Amino acid sequence: xxxxxxxxxxxxxxxxxxxGYGNRDLxxxxxxxxxxxxxxxxEVTDSARPPPSSGVASASRSCASSRHRPSxxxxxY
Numbered sequence: 001x002x003x004x005x006x007x008x009x010x011x012x013x014x015x016x017x018x019x020g021y022g023n024r025d026l027x028x029x030x031x032x033x034x035x036x037x038x039x040x041x042x043e044v045t046d047s048a049r050p051p052p053s054s055g056v057a058s059a060s061r062s063c064a065s066s067r068h069r070p071s072x073x074x075x076x077y
Contacts, residue, residue: 006034013041013055027058 031038041055
């Protein structure tokens, strides 16, 4: 869903890092500023793959880039 607007994701459930991780805090703030509630389906702290269809995950640009192939540990779901 690259380039999605937050409003487009309002009905989705999210797979995310726990509170206190930089990317989580950034995304939580973005949703709060827009007044859209974000539903967290699953919090993960390692590179284990979540079950299929369990939610939408966000990734930093470096983790999503096709030019940079980071390890799963670098881009924990």
